[in-house]
Amino acid sequence: MPLAWPSILVPSSENWNPNKGASRGGGRGLTNQEQVVVGPSGYNTATLTIPCMTRARVLAMRALLAGFDGRAGSVFVGPFEVTRAPWFVDPDTGGKITYGQGAKDAALDPAWATNPDTSSRLDFQVGAAAAMNATSITIQRNRGGFLEPGMMFSIGNRLHLITALTTADPVDPDTLQAGAGAVGIAFRPWLRADYPVGTPIEFGRPLGTMGLATDDTGAMELQLSRLGTVTLDLVEKF
Known part of the structure; x- marks a missing residue:
């Protein structure tokens, strides 16, 4: 069972790549050309820098790192989308x-x-049955704001990023704010599973299943044996 991310550990910087490894090539030939194709091989990576400047944060980080059991463990964590969510x-x-x-x-x-x-409260759901490996779906918005390319969301504890809107975004004619209705989106990476109509989609606090990129990432060096900053390199876990 993946660990729960301690809410007290808030990154000072984060670098999310939602589609690493999405292309494949066979290497350059004699003419220095290479054929590169896209496939369902993209996955999420992240680098989180987390200040541990209080006793409570140091202890929480220690417990988190030990709980990973190296690369064998995983954690539910995602980008901190407070300023970007709908x-x-x-x-x-x-x-x-x-x-x-x-x-x-x-x-x-x-x-x-x-x-x-x-x-x-936000209420976004899968609006039409979505098949594994799909890169576009219909979202039913019952409550929330307008969707925009670049927004990240999670479905089934997997992270995805909107690359484009494929349909118009419904507008409430009375308030001119986002209205209830269906919105088509394209996204990356590819869906990890089949999702039926009504499956919840999370934009406010999206969470993915992530693990340590190496056994040594996250080593905690405490200045004066008291405080420090930890950098975690994470990769999507399957």
Whole structure:
């Protein structure tokens, strides 16, 4: 079972490549030309730099690294998409309601979490049955913002990135904000499995199944034996 990523460990920088290894070639010939083809071989990689500047973060990082059991283990983790996710827009203020904002509001008054105008809930689903190895699908948006190329999402704990919209994005004629309806997208990498209609799609906190790229990645050097910064090189696990 993959580990859960400790919420206290927030990267100061992250580098996600959602489609590494998607092309294959046979090498250059005598004329210095090479035939390169695309195939369903792309996979996610990431480099996360994580400051461990408190005792709690140091302990959490130690526990995480030990729990990996080297390259044998895995963790559910994804990009921190707070500024890029298709959040629902408050019809009164015009502000985007992130998961973090929704949690703060609900802590003051639980009614904020159930009010359709103030809830941070997102609801995106597979809109038409999608087959393994597909690079385009239909998304049914029931609640959320406009979709854009470059946004990352997860389905079945696998990360993907939108490369293009293949249909128009529905607009609510009354608010001119994103409306409920179907949106076609192209994406990478290829789907890892078959997904039926109604399968949840996560944009607000997308998570993929990732593992250590090498047994030595993430070595923690503590300055003055107290604090440090850890760099993790991760690859998608299958």
